[in-house]
Amino acid sequence: MGSLVSLLRRLEGPQTVGRGPVFWMLFAVVLAAALAFPTFSDGYTVGNTVYFFVWVFIALSLSLIWGYGGSLSFGQTAFFGIAGYAYGVLTINFGSAYGFTLIALLLAIAIAALVALLLGYFMFFGRIEGVFLGIVTLAVTLMLERFMAQTAGPEWHIGTARLNGFNGMSGMPPLTIPWPGGPIVLFADVGLYYAVLGVLVLVYLALRVVMNSSFGNVIVAIRENPERAEMLGYDVRKYQLITFVIGAVLAGLSGVLYTAWGQYITPSSMGMTAAALPLIWVAVGGRSDLTSTVIGTLAVLAGFQALTIYGSQYALVVMGVLLVLTVLIAPNGIVLGIMNWMARLSSRKKRGGN
Amino acid sequence: MDIATLAFSAIYQFGDAFAFLVLSACGLAIIFGMMGVINLAHGEFIMCGAYVTATASHAGLPLPLAILAGTVVSGLVGALVEFVVIRHLYERPLDTIVATWGLSLIATQGTLIMIGSTMAGIGTPLGSFQVGAYSYSIYRIVLFFAALGVLAGLYAVFNWTRFGVLARATIQLPHMAAGLGVDTRLIYSLTFACGAALAGLAGGLYAPTMTLVPTMGATFIMEAFVTVVIGGADVFLGTAPAAGVLAVVKSAMTSWQGQLFGQIGLLVAVIIVIRVLPKGLSGFVLRERT
Numbered sequence: 301m302g303s304l305v306s307l308l309r310r311l312e313g314p315q316t317v318g319r320g321p322v323f324w325m326l327f328a329v330v331l332a333a334a335l336a337f338p339t340f341s342d343g344y345t346v347g348n349t350v351y352f353f354v355w356v357f358i359a360l361s362l363s364l365i366w367g368y369g370g371s372l373s374f375g376q377t378a379f380f381g382i383a384g385y386a387y388g389v390l391t392i393n394f395g396s397a398y399g400f401t402l403i404a405l406l407l408a409i410a411i412a413a414l415v416a417l418l419l420g421y422f423m424f425f426g427r428i429e430g431v432f433l434g435i436v437t438l439a440v441t442l443m444l445e446r447f448m449a450q451t452a453g454p455e456w457h458i459g460t461a462r463l464n465g466f467n468g469m470s471g472m473p474p475l476t477i478p479w480p481g482g483p484i485v486l487f488a489d490v491g492l493y494y495a496v497l498g499v500l501v502l503v504y505l506a507l508r509v510v511m512n513s514s515f516g517n518v519i520v521a522i523r524e525n526p527e528r529a530e531m532l533g534y535d536v537r538k539y540q541l542i543t544f545v546i547g548a549v550l551a552g553l554s555g556v557l558y559t560a561w562g563q564y565i566t567p568s569s570m571g572m573t574a575a576a577l578p579l580i581w582v583a584v585g586g587r588s589d590l591t592s593t594v595i596g597t598l599a600v601l602a603g604f605q606a607l608t609i610y611g612s613q614y615a616l617v618v619m620g621v622l623l624v625l626t627v628l629i630a631p632n633g634i635v636l637g638i639m640n641w642m643a644r645l646s647s648r649k650k651r652g653g654n
Numbered sequence: 655m656d657i658a659t660l661a662f663s664a665i666y667q668f669g670d671a672f673a674f675l676v677l678s679a680c681g682l683a684i685i686f687g688m689m690g691v692i693n694l695a696h697g698e699f700i701m702c703g704a705y706v707t708a709t710a711s712h713a714g715l716p717l718p719l720a721i722l723a724g725t726v727v728s729g730l731v732g733a734l735v736e737f738v739v740i741r742h743l744y745e746r747p748l749d750t751i752v753a754t755w756g757l758s759l760i761a762t763q764g765t766l767i768m769i770g771s772t773m774a775g776i777g778t779p780l781g782s783f784q785v786g787a788y789s790y791s792i793y794r795i796v797l798f799f800a801a802l803g804v805l806a807g808l809y810a811v812f813n814w815t816r817f818g819v820l821a822r823a824t825i826q827l828p829h830m831a832a833g834l835g836v837d838t839r840l841i842y843s844l845t846f847a848c849g850a851a852l853a854g855l856a857g858g859l860y861a862p863t864m865t866l867v868p869t870m871g872a873t874f875i876m877e878a879f880v881t882v883v884i885g886g887a888d889v890f891l892g893t894a895p896a897a898g899v900l901a902v903v904k905s906a907m908t909s910w911q912g913q914l915f916g917q918i919g920l921l922v923a924v925i926i927v928i929r930v931l932p933k934g935l936s937g938f939v940l941r942e943r944t
Contacts, residue, residue, distance in 0.1 A: 372748050419925070426929040431692050434751055435879045436924065438694075442876050443921050450914055572872055576759055583752060616763040623756030627749045628742055 311505060313512025315368065315520055317589045317639050322646075334497055338490045346493050347561075352601045353496045354557040359581045359597040360507060360590065361550035366579075367587030368511060369543045370523030372430070374575050375419070375437030376551040378444050381570035383412040383552030384559040385448070388469040393459035396473035399483070401560070405475065409552040416548030417541070424540045441575050448567035468566025475560045486560070496557060503550070507590050510546075519543055573616065577604075580623045586636020596635040662785050667905040670794050671916075673801035675897035675904070677859060678874040679881035680804055681852030683893040686882055688825055688845040691747050694754040695735070696878060697871020698761035699850045703728040703857025705769070708866055711776045721858035725851050732850020736843050744842065758871070765868040773866040793862065800859055804852070805894055821845060876917065877904075880924045899923075 312319040318327075338346045358376050365373045386408035394400050423436060452465025463469060475486040475495070486492040510516055521529045522536050530536050559565045568574060578597075585596015600622070607615035630637050682696045693699075707724035711717055735757060743750040780792040812818035823831040824841045832838045856874065864870060881900060885892030903923045908916030 372751065422925045422929045428928055431686075431690065431747055431751060432883055432928070434748075435692055435883055436928070439876050439879055439883075439921055439924070442872065443918060446914060446917065572762075572869070573759070576755055579752060579755065611767075613763040613766045617760050617767070620756040620759035620763065623759070624739060624753050627753040627756070628739065631746065631749055 307509060310509040310512040312508075313516075315511040315516050316508050316591065317636065317643070318591050331501065335494075338493055343489050347489055348605075350493050350496050350561060351558075352598055353493075353500050354554055354561055355578070355581070355601060356500060356554075356594055356597050357503065357557070358551045358554035358578050359585070359593050360503065361547040361554070362578050362582045363585075363587050363590060363593040364507070364511075364550070365543055365547040367582065367589070367593070368516065368519050368523065369540060371540060371544075372434040373437045373544070373547065374434050374579070375416075375441050376547065376578055377570045377575040378437070378441040379412040379416055379548040379551035380555035380558070380574075381441075381444060381448070381565070381567070382415055382555070383408040384555035384565040384569065385463075385469065386411045387556045387559045388472040388565055389458045389461040391472045392461040392469070396476045396483075396485075399476065399478035401473060401476045405553075405556050405560075408556045409549055412548050412552030412555070413545050416545045420541045420544040420548075424537045424544065427537070438575065441570055442572065445567045445570040448570070466567060468564055468568075470564035472559060472563055474563060475557075492561065499553075499557075503553075504590060504594060511590065515539075515542075576623075577619070580619050582633075583623060584626050584634055586633025586639070588632065589636050589639070592633055592636035592639060596633060599635070659785055659788075663788060664905070664909075666790055666794070667909055668901050669798040671901035671905045671908070672897055673794070673798040674860075674874075675877055675881045675900055676801040676805060676894065677797070677856040678853075678878040679885070679893050679897065680808065681849040681854075681856065682878045683882050683885060684808070684852065685846055685849035687892075688821065689744065689747075689750075689842060691740075691744075691750045692754075692879070692882070693846075693849065694751055694875075695758040695761060696754075696849075696853055697873075697875040698758045699728050699732060699853035699871075700857035700860075700874050701761070701765065701868065701871040702731055703854025704861040704864070704866055704870060705765070705773060705857075706854070707858035707861040708773060708776050711861075712774065717776070717779060717862070721855065721861075724858035724861070725855040728854020728857065729847045729851030732853075733843060733847040735850070736846040740846060741839065741843065762868045762871070769868070771867065775864070775866050776862050778862045791863075797859055804855070805890070809890060817841075817844065877920065880920050883924055884927050 337349070341349075358380055361379075362373065362376050365371055365376075387404050390404040390407055391401055394404070419437075419440060423433060428436060448463065448468075449466045451463035452467070454462065456463045456465070461469065473485075475492065477484045477486065477495075484491060486495055511519070518529065518534050518539055521532070522534070522539055526536050529539075555565070555569075558569070581597040581600045582593055584600050585594070586592030600619075604615050604619060607618055626634060678700065681699065682693060685691060685693050685696075703721075703724035705724075706727045707717075707720045710720035710723040715723065739753055739757065740750060743753060778791060778793050780796065782789045782791050784790075812822060820831065820836050821841055821844075823834075823836060824838050828838055831841075860874075864873070877900075881893060881896050884900065885894075885896030900920055900923060903919045904916040907919035
């Protein structure tokens with residue numbers, strides 16, 4: 301019991317914005333609204349909202365690695381793709397009976413984590429820093445896209461799953477929960493909505509706890525000054541590697557959910573543009589805070605989709621401009637800037653009242 | 655096939671890979687060497703050079719002049735980009751990467767909107783010649799000598815001109831150079847423009863051999879990144895030897911398993927090299943900068 305209380309206390313802390321009853325009341329209101337949302341909305345909108353939620357996980361992974369850890373990774377889409385393809389290959393081969401899709405989900409994420417462990421070992425134990433880290437992860441991502449894009453021939457298959465080159469894989473079953481009264485199939489609708497929302501809230505709260513624990517504090521200390529963290533006795537490489545793997549797990553989760561949501565995955569989900577988009581969401585939102593990342597991601601995604609009506613190439617130009625302007629004008633992120641400003645305002649009011 | 659033709663084929667493929675790596679990487683390398691910044695819009699400067707070269711060539715300019723036009727225009731665009739965006743970010747290298755990625759997105763999609771998904775190419779000039787059972791493009795050999803020419807030219811500029819001396823001083827100790835009256839901002843601007851111009855040159859030189867699409871920059875950047883990561887900041891001690899080593903890996907893997915495996919070979923080579931030689935040239939130079 302005592303340990304649970306101390307765990308819950310970690311929901312607030314120096315590494316996350318938002319504390320006190322006002323914040324958690326707002327959180328409850330937003331959560332209640334999200335829970336009620338499907339009852340007064342149509343199936344398409346609900347499915348589309350799930351699509352937004354799916355991307356939040358990869359954004360959180362980037363926030364963790366880049367915002368908190370200070371190492372810029374362009375490789376998150378690689379783990380997204382690896383897990384997505386792994387889910388496809390596994391479920392096409394073994395079907396969806398006996399809840400296998402859930403096992404496939406875990407296996408696919410484990411594969412992505414394993415790749416991250418291997419790549420991260422070479423990078424962090426090779427002490428690659430800053431700029432180079434970004435370049436190596438980007439090179440891996442682009443390579444993976446090129447490799448998958450050329451697997452069109454019939455000789456490229458794993459079991460019964462054809463990789464299908466540039467057109468990508470399709471036809472894998474959606475996530476299915478085994479249930480006594482018959483399995484529940486989570487199509488991109490209300491069912492998947494509640495499942496993904498539940499996972500999202502859990503992941504968000506868990507990350508808050510982790511980042512405010514001593515582990516999170518060490519990660520931030522490494523970002524601020526790696527030498528100092530090392531002098532204090534922390535193995536910087538190990539902490540960076542663990543962060544990288546956690547990030548890969550989140551990106552992989554995103555990839556599996558995406559694949560299960562649309563029942564397809566293509567190599568272009570690992571391309572240059574796909575790799576740039578999470579970066580934009582996180583940068584615009586505020587990379588060094590979880591809440592800002594979630595809000596920023598959902599806001600930019602909604603804006604992007606609204607713009608896509610005029611053609612996706614125009615929307616991408618706007619995204620590029622948004623990214624450059626954010627870096628130039630609000631380097632810590634727009635949402636985070638607003639939240640800090642509001643926090644300052646309310647604390648000033650309080651002080652004025654006293 | 656006898657030994658001589660086999661050897662020639664190997665040397666030709668090595669030269670081809672070497673030229674590609676040097677030409678696509680040197681613009682990136684001098685910007686990195688000077689400012690410690692990786693320009694993710696590098697591929698788009700290459701694309702710019704290729705498009706301008708093709709346009710000029712369609713307008714009737716002879717190819718060498720068209721390539722020159724591509725180089726100059728890319729350099730000017732580079733100067734503009736430096737003035738508008740990059741110079742505000744010198745204190746924040748990671749943010750510079752992110753910003754240049756935004757620029758790359760704008761450039762790729764903007765080109766797609768304005769010019770369309772493809773542009774009429776220009777044929778490869780100079781024809782081919784026969785050795786043994788295979789025919790080889792003469793233009794590829796021109797490209798190899800162009801790469802050597804670029805290296806020689808850069809060596810001359812950095813060692814024998816006033817700009818080169820000031821630039822090297824700025825690389826070594828920026829504050830000391832500034833203290834001695836060097837306008838380091840101007841040196842940075844010129845270097846960025848220079849790097850963009852070299853990217854344009856690469857684009858112009860390769861324009862006749864490729865299909866011109868807005869995303870063509872992506873064909874170059876992986877090789878360019880890899881070469882710079884292994885080579886580090888110094889174009890002569892880093893980029894050139896790195897390109898030499900990687901060209902062996904790439905041409906061997908390519909002739910063994912095809913182009914894709916050539917690229918995978920490069921990637922694996924890089925990951926191993928940075929693990930085995932963490933303080934290799936690049937790490938050493940980076941350490942000195944910070």
